Each structure stands twice: as C-alpha cells, then as structure tokens.
Ligand SMILES: *[C@@H]1O[C@H](CO)[C@@H](O)[C@H](O)[C@H]1NC(C)=O
C-alpha cells in the first residue's frame with residue numbers, strides 16, 4: 001500500500017478530515033495479454049494485470065516457457081537453483097498468490113533466472129493491480145526488480161499449472177506475454193503527465209520522485225523540444241470540509257480558506273514546515289510550468305523542479321519563497337508572471353490553477369482517479385512499473401504510432417544543448433568564460449568545473465571559486481588585480497590555496513583593493529622633518545629641509561651642515577687621518593723592533609767575543625762548536 005494515498009487520507013481524517021478531491025476512488029486495472037501458443041489444445045488469449053513494480057515491457061512481447069516449481073510455489077523463499085527450460089527459451093515462472101508480498105515473489109523469481117513472473121490468483125475475482133509494499137530496509141529488493149510481473153485469474157492459473165506439471169509427457173507450455181496494446185499509440189505525439197509533490201521530506205516516496213525528475217529530465221526535454229511529446233505536471237491537493245475550516249490543523253495545512261491543502265511534511269503542527277508551505281510551492285511549480293509554456297519553453301519545468309529540490313530542500317531549511325524565486329530568476333522566467341498566476345493564497349476565493357488540478361484528479365476514460373503519489377499517466381493510461389528512467393522511456397516510446405518514434409527512443413546516447421541557453425542558469429565567470437554548466441544526456445548539470453587543472457568549488461549555481469595551486473594563472477583566481485603602466489598588482493597569491501588578499505600597499509576585501517595612503521595613515525615618514533609622498537602601491541619619503549638626508553631603515557631625517565662637496569672633503573680628511581695613523585703605527589713598530597735588536601746585541605757582546613762588529617748576522621752557535 002506504500003504509494004497509495006490512503007495512509008495520507010487516514011492521517012488527514014484523524015487530524016482535520018482533509019479530503020482528497022476524488023473522495024471515492026475509481027480504479028482502473030491496466031492489463032497486458034497472455035497468449036498460449038502450446039500445447040495446441042489450450043491455445044487462447046487471456047488478460048493479465050500489470051504489477052506496480054518491476055519493468056513491464058511496454059510496446060514489446062516476450063515468448064517463454066511456463067514453469068511451475070514443484071516446491072515453494074509461493075516464491076516467498078529463495079529458490080535453491082536456477083530455472084532453465086529444455087528448449088532454452090526464457091523462463092516464465094508461475095507462482096501462487098499468498099503468504100508474502102507480490103514483489104518478493106518477483107524478486108526471488110528474478111534471482112532464480114526467470115525472465116517474467118505470472119502470479120495465479122487464489123480466489124475467483126476481478127483482476128487486481130499488484131501493489132508495491134511499503135518501502136523499508138527489508139524491501140530494498142524492490143528497486144532491483146527489472147523483470148515484468150502480472151497477475152492472472154484463478155481459473156487460467158489452474159489450467160496453466162496443470163499443463164506445466166504434465167510438461168514431461170505433453171511438451172512445454174509456451175506463452176507469449178504481450179504489452180503492445182497496454183499503451184495506446186494513436187498518433188505521433190505522446191501526451192503524458194506526472195502527478196507529484198514538492199514535499200521532499202516524505203522518505204523513499206519523495207526520494208524516488210526527485211531521482212526520477214533528475215534522471216528523466218534530459219529525455220523529457222528532448223521529447224518536448226522536438227514536438228514529440230507534451231508533458232504536464234500535476235499536483236494532488238486536498239480540501240478541508242466546511243465544519244473544520246477554522247481548526248488550527250486546517251489553517252496550517254490549507255490556503256485560500258481551506259480550499260487547497262496538503263499534509264504537514266513532518267506530521268507535526270508545531271515544528272518545521274506546514275502543509276500550506278507545500279501547497280504554495282506546488283502552486284508555484286504549476287505556475288512555473290504555465291508561464292514556461294506560455295513563453296514556448298514548457299520543458300523549463302524540469303529544470304525548475306530539479307533545481308528547486310537541489311537548492312531549496314527542507315532538510316537544509318531552504319524550502320522558501322526567496323529560494324524558489326532565485327531559481328525562477330536563474331532560469332530566465334518572468335517572476336512577475338509567476339506571481340500573477342499564483343494569486344493571493346490568503347484570499348477567500350477559488351484559485352483557478354488549483355481548482356483545475358482538483359478536477360483533473362478525478363478519473364476519466366481509460367484513467368482512474370489519481371490516488372497514488374507519484375502517478376505517471378501516458379496517453380491517458382496509468383503507467384505501471386517502477387518510476388525509473390529507462391523503464392519510463394520505454395513506456396513513453398510505446399505511446400508513438402509505429403514508425404514515428406523519435407531518435408531518443410532508439411538510442412539514449414544523446415546530449416542536450418541546454419548550456420547554450422542562458423548558460424543553463426548555472427554560474428559563469430564573465431571574465432574568463434569559465435562555466436559550471438555541462439550538458440549530459442540526462443540534461444544539463446551545474447557543477448563547478450576543473451579548468452586547466454585548476455579546481456573550482458561552490459554550489460555551481462551562484463558561486464564557484466578556484467582553489468589550489470595554479471589558480472592565480474586564470475584571471476587572478478577571480479581576485480582583484482590592476483595594471484598601471486608596467487606595474488601589475490594582484491590579490492591572488494599562489495602561496496594561499498584559497499581566498500584573495502590585497503597585496504602590501506593596498507587595502508580592501510581582495511575583490512576590490514584600493515591604494516593604501518601610507519602618508520595619510522601615518523604608516524611611514526613619520527619623523528618631524530619627514531616629507532611623505534604617496535604613490536600607487538607604495539610611498540616615497542624625503543626630508544622637508546634641504547640640508548637633511550632621510551635614512552629609510554630608521555625613518556629619520558639627519559641634519560647635516562655639509563654640502564655634498566663638503567662631505568667628500570670630510571671623507572677625504574678622515575681617510576687621510578686614518579691612513580696616517582696606520583703608517584705611524586707601522587713606523588713605530590719597526591722602530592721599536594730595531595731598538596730592541598740593538599739592545600740585545602749590546603747585552604750579548606758583553607759575554608762573548610765577536611769576530612767582527614759588522615758581522616752581526618752570523619749565527620753565534622757556529623763559532624762555539626769549532627772552538
Ligand atoms: C501549453 O501551451 C499549449 C499551446 O502552446 C496549450 O495548448 C496548452 O494547453 C498549454 N498547457 C498548459 C498546461 O497551459
């Protein structure tokens with residue numbers, strides 16, 4: 001019962017008796033056909049009800065052999081071995097209804113190698129649609145089911161079982177499952193609609209819708225731009241019965257005096273977002289589609305729906321009018337038209353847009369009442385199977401008259417060119433043309449890029465910043481820079497991995513820097529006699545009196561009576577004095593030494609004879625040894 005609205009409804013009855021528009025459900029069971037080809041004597045055609053899970057092969061057929069397992073015919077437990085047919089044809093596993101979820105039977109069959117599953121009803125009744133169980137960790141397998149499943153009535157099921165059991169003797173039971181008529185395909189244009197909700201906090205059901213919008217968007221836009229399809233988004237609304245209009249619950253969950261309501265996202269009236277926040281956003285999304293449609297770009301709804309979920313999530317507390325309006329503007333849609341379309345939610349009056357939604361909610365023709373979220377309706381028939389890109393594309397493509405399928409139906413290897421239009425609403429640096437917009441076959445994405453090895457970081461919509469080494473090479477990393485004459489200053493430094501800082505001599509936030517007036521700020525040339533001259537990015541200091549010189553290291557002006565020439569003379573005099581001093585010292589040392597030499601000689605001559613008074617350099621010891 002997961003995707004049904006009944007839990008919502010039950011909840012609503014408890015709190016405020018909110019009523020969905022089609023108060024009594026009119027349900028249509030979508031069918032495929034089963035044609036028995038062999039054995040001869042039971043040939044014939046039967047209906048089967050398409051299950052709400054797995055992937056029905058819309059527009060296609062599958063011929064296979066029916067196998068009815070000997071044991072565990074309910075399929076509630078894993079099968080011990082893989083099933084194979086003698087002829088090598090695909091296996092269509094026939095299982096009994098009961099004891100566990102339909103989806104679990106299908107999953108076990110898929111795991112055992114079945115190409116499709118037929119489930120035989122256990123009671124005589126009209127065919128019914130097998131639903132998906134409540135999503136939980138225990139039912140994670142649901143998403144992995146990719147085979148088709150269908151329910152057949154009890155009588156047909158019984159005869160298939162009997163024949164399958166006699167297969168050894170009488171030959172295999174061959175049937176052809178056929179979905180070609182499950183989807184009407186009257187012409188070369190497909191009309192389809194998705195009943196959804198802007199609430200993003202309802203668990204797996206909301207996550208599934210968000211994931212689908214994101215992944216199917218590219219296909220949807222190609223189909224609509226090419227004129228192949230017309231898509232209309234729809235939103236379920238509830239209303240508050242007259243007697244409850246003034247209750248707190250109705251006032252917090254409804255707009256226009258109880259006419260249009262949605263359940264409180266957190267189911268808590270005191271906290272978080274209220275039901276009416278959801279109704280207003282649903283209304284805005286309907287208006288975005290209308291306005292986009294009027295401007296010839298109805299596909300812009302897909303961008304809005306995806307961007308809104310990404311940028312304005314409830315989880316991040318951004319589910320707001322301001323955020324929504326930023327998204328509208330970023331997509332180039334006229335905001336005033338959207339506001340005009342939305343009207344006044346406080347007014348005690350009908351809202352044309354939401355009233356039409358309530359009328360459309362009521363089933364007509366081949367389509368039942370819309371009571372399940374999400375509901376996809378293609379060519380006025382409710383789509384069965386999982387809400388997943390390729391499964392849905394297959395179903396949409398089955399809606400074209402044979403031979404008129406667009407290229408997208410034959411191949412999904414295609415790119416969109418949305419970045420060419422207003423840069424896809426993504427961030428872009430005007431100076432360098434660096435953009436966060438990237439076209440993919442699933443539609444455009446806004447992601448900060450890597451350019452020449454430089455990584456950009458940000459939300460991709462309103463801001464991206466270059467980070468890491470090399471960032472300054474590209475337009476100074478988005479920081480301030482200016483060139484005058486031959487001088488360039490930049491607020492980007494490769495030494496810092498992020499951010500902008502004004503260089504020395506400038507002040508500002510790094511995105512704008514102005515010259516710092518060191519003179520006015522008294523940062524330099526502060527001495528009494530100093531004279532300061534500010535320059536761009538620096539300063540010059542001098543002294544106010546002609547006979548002073550400025551010493552930069554000390555930030556002082558030194559008084560001097562000497563002229564320039566006088567200084568030269570002074571230096572000369574000082575150096576001469578120094579030179580004389582050195583010469584005098586050398587002379588004195590020489591003299592001292594000569595004096596001492598002669599003194600020693602005089603003393604020594606008193607003790608030993610000398611050959612000659614003149615022979616003072618002869619060694620004394622030589623004479624002594626010869627004696
Ligand atoms: C979108 O525009 C077409 C005409 O261009 C119109 O027929 C259709 O009804 C419009 N759809 C909506 C939902 O307004």
Ligand SMILES: *[C@@H]1O[C@H](CO)[C@@H](O)[C@H](O)[C@H]1NC(C)=O
Pocket residue numbers: 431432433
């Ligand atoms: C950016 O793109 C515009 C338009 O395509 C072009 O005129 C401009 O020269 C480009 N600038 C740079 C830096 O590539």
Ligand SMILES: *[C@@H]1O[C@H](CO)[C@@H](O)[C@H](O)[C@H]1NC(C)=O
Pocket residue numbers: 533534535540
């Ligand atoms: C200040 O510096 C500028 C540029 O270097 C120069 O043109 C100007 O004459 C200087 N002013 C004084 C008072 O020194």
